[in-house]
Amino acid sequence: MQERELFNIFKEKRESHGITIEEISRKTGLSHKVIKNIEEGNTKEIHPVYLKGFVKIYADFLGIDAKDILDNISTPARVPKVLKEKKTVDRKSIRSSVIKKAVKTGRFRNVMKVIGITAISLVVIFSLRNLISQFSRMISDKKETKEMVFKRRDTKAKKAMTSEEKKEASDKVVSKERVSEKGNLLNVELFARRTVYIEVKVDSKVVYSGIFVQGFSEIFKAKKEIFVRAGNGDALEVQINGRYIGALSRKKGTIEAKITSSGIKILR
Numbered sequence: 001m002q003e004r005e006l007f008n009i010f011k012e013k014r015e016s017h018g019i020t021i022e023e024i025s026r027k028t029g030l031s032h033k034v035i036k037n038i039e040e041g042n043t044k045e046i047h048p049v050y051l052k053g054f055v056k057i058y059a060d061f062l063g064i065d066a067k068d069i070l071d072n073i074s075t076p077a078r079v080p081k082v083l084k085e086k087k088t089v090d091r092k093s094i095r096s097s098v099i100k101k102a103v104k105t106g107r108f109r110n111v112m113k114v115i116g117i118t119a120i121s122l123v124v125i126f127s128l129r130n131l132i133s134q135f136s137r138m139i140s141d142k143k144e145t146k147e148m149v150f151k152r153r154d155t156k157a158k159k160a161m162t163s164e165e166k167k168e169a170s171d172k173v174v175s176k177e178r179v180s181e182k183g184n185l186l187n188v189e190l191f192a193r194r195t196v197y198i199e200v201k202v203d204s205k206v207v208y209s210g211i212f213v214q215g216f217s218e219i220f221k222a223k224k225e226i227f228v229r230a231g232n233g234d235a236l237e238v239q240i241n242g243r244y245i246g247a248l249s250r251k252k253g254t255i256e257a258k259i260t261s262s263g264i265k266i267l268r
Contacts, residue, residue, distance in 0.1 A: 007041035201227035
């Protein structure tokens, strides 16, 4: 018997039961094409490895004894699997091929452009940083020189005294000696390091209210205390009973201070 005649039994049995190919495919999991090839005996259209398994599934579903059919099916001999040789990867050749492709496609040029732009931006950033640091140093140096100039001006203002001022100073020294001999008076000398507005109260009585020009000095005498209000406490230097105290206050801005023989007390 030929293979086609052997496989006709599948179609006859299916049609006798009134079953469609779609129903068999749904219940067995075989594809429509496989079922048709089995019924028509086109075994060459089915993979030889799965042929007998598909035939047995279909035969069991229809209740056919497929022993004779399976014995007549010729399957090809098993072909041993050939082990694939491991290819040694040459990394250098891969890199060179990648670089060649990049050069051809223009990617290499784009990469070099990006690297160049990055390098230029880094150089610009570092140069700007150096310029900023140098500029800040120049500003600090200028501030220091200005402070030195102001200090020199203050010392020159103190030293540059006219003959009348020297005479007044000598008179002040004589008056200081007289006050120290009496011992019951408060003798306060105010010297203007910078031009400043002041108000002076001697024993609660206003004796001076006006501007002290830079380099100007005045002696105030009191029995108990002297009250001083100044527009800038750092602009005035103080001597109490011939003893040099220094600045009225280190605070810059308007201050109020009370001066006694014991020292200076900042009120506000």
